Amino acid sequence: MEIKGTAAIVTGGASGLGAATAKRLADAGATVFGLDVPASIERAGDDVPEGVTLIPADVTSGEQVADAIAQITEGPAPLRIVVNCAGVGWAGRILSKNGPHDLELFRTVVTVNLIGTFNVMRLAADAISKTEPVDEYGQRGVVINTASVAAFEGQIGQIAYSASKGGVHGMTIPAARDLAQFGIRVNTIAPGIIDTPMLAGVTPEYRAGLEAGVPFPSRLGRPDEYAQLVEYIASHDYLNGETIRMDGALRMAPR
Numbered sequence: 001m002e003i004k005g006t007a008a009i010v011t012g013g014a015s016g017l018g019a020a021t022a023k024r025l026a027d028a029g030a031t032v033f034g035l036d037v038p039a040s041i042e043r044a045g046d047d048v049p050e051g052v053t054l055i056p057a058d059v060t061s062g063e064q065v066a067d068a069i070a071q072i073t074e075g076p077a078p079l080r081i082v083v084n085c086a087g088v089g090w091a092g093r094i095l096s097k098n099g100p101h102d103l104e105l106f107r108t109v110v111t112v113n114l115i116g117t118f119n120v121m122r123l124a125a126d127a128i129s130k131t132e133p134v135d136e137y138g139q140r141g142v143v144i145n146t147a148s149v150a151a152f153e154g155q156i157g158q159i160a161y162s163a164s165k166g167g168v169h170g171m172t173i174p175a176a177r178d179l180a181q182f183g184i185r186v187n188t189i190a191p192g193i194i195d196t197p198m199l200a201g202v203t204p205e206y207r208a209g210l211e212a213g214v215p216f217p218s219r220l221g222r223p224d225e226y227a228q229l230v231e232y233i234a235s236h237d238y239l240n241g242e243t244i245r246m247d248g249a250l251r252m253a254p255r
Contacts, residue, residue: 001080001134001135001139001141001142001234001235001237002134002235003025003028003029003030003081003231003234003235004028004029004030005029005030005077006029006030006031006077006078006079006080006081006141007030007031007032007033007072007073007075007077007078007079007080007081008022008025008030008031008032008033008079008080008081008082008083009032009033009034009035009068009069009072009079009081009082009083009120009124010022010025010032010033010034010035010083010085011034011035011036011059011083011084011085011086011116011117011120012034012035012036012040012084012085012086012087013032013033013034013035013036013052013054013085014034014036014040014041014043014044014054015036015040015043015044015196015197016085016194016196016197016198016223017085017146017191017194017196017223017226017227018034018036018083018085018086019034019044019223020222020223020224020226020227021083021085021223021226021227021230022034022049022052023049023052023227024224024227024228024230024231025081025083025227025230025231025234026049026050026051026052027049027051028231030051030077030081031051031053031075031077032051032052032053033052033053033054033055033068033071033072034048034052034053034054034055035054035055035056035057035059035065035068035086035120036054036055036056036057036086037056037057037058038056041054041056055068055071055072058116059084059086059112059116059117059119059120060111060112060115060116060119061119062119062123065119065120065123066123069123069124069127072127073127078131078132079124079127079128079131079141080128080131080134080140080141080142081141081142081144081234082120082121082124082125082128082141082142082143082144083143083144083146083230084116084117084120084121084143084144084145084146084168085146086112086116086117086120087112087113087116087146087164088108088109088112088113089109089161089198090105090108090109090160090161091157091158091161092105092106092157092159092160093156093157093159094159101159101160105160106159106160106163109160109161109163109164110160110163110164110167112164113161113164113165113167113168114163114164114165114167114168117145117146117168117171118171121143121145121171121175121186124143125143125179125182125184128140128141128182128184129179129182129183129184133183135237137183137237138183139183139185139237140182140183140184141183141184141185142184142185142186142187142233142234143175143179143184143185143186143187144186144187144188144189144230144233144234145168145171145172145186145187145188145189146168146188146189146190146191147165147166147168147169147188147189147190147243148161148162148165148190148191149190149191149192149245149247149250149251149252150162150165150252151165151166151168151169151190151243152166152169152190153251153252154166154252155252155253155254155255156254156255157255165190168188169188169190169243171186171188172186172187172188172241172242172243173241176240176241177241180240185237185239185240185241186240186241187233187239187240187241187242187243187244188242188243188244189226189229189230189233189243189244189246190243190244190245190246190247191221191226191246191247192214192221192245192246192247192248192250193210193213193214193220193221193247193250194220194221194222194223194226195220195221195222195223196223199220207220213250213253214247214248214249214250215248215249215250216248216249217248218248219248221246221247221248225246226246229244229246
């Protein structure tokens, strides 16, 4: 599928993986709309790449996402690419010296990471299904979701995050099967440890320890490498129903 001339949605598009992906797709010729919460958009300020428009929307809100998609589909470029990068990652053990895991914290992580991803996927797929096919096989577009290696090897304290990202991975095959009749592919990327703003506050020693745990290359992944993989998946018509690990062969230890 050609990226140039299409419209693309990137959630969490104001920072981190989302910002890098939005820029990569815009550089490839897409008209990109980054959905994010107002606070993140405000922090981005004027640091928004050409070809990217940020739209305030909470991925967990059906109404806000539907309104954003309606705005996007009014434009001349057909919506064909959706990348779900929005997510949160607070830590907590099922049981600690402070007592049981906070239920609302667990609920929030699952709501943003899993239900938010599903919400955007379902509404965007509806919009994509109304576009004209791009080839003789009936292809109309692609959805790329973001899981994590924590979906497979969650560490101590990652119970909520791992549950949410395991759910994203688990949706991949049924989503690809559900949307096959509409010519929409669905794939998932499971990143390892990526150098995003979430790691900005760690000490050099802690960072070195993270890097040493990655077999090769022994460094943190970069947001632009995630974006590169998004571009590849979008343009590779036979990739469907797949979760791809991008982790330098990392397998997470218990802690």
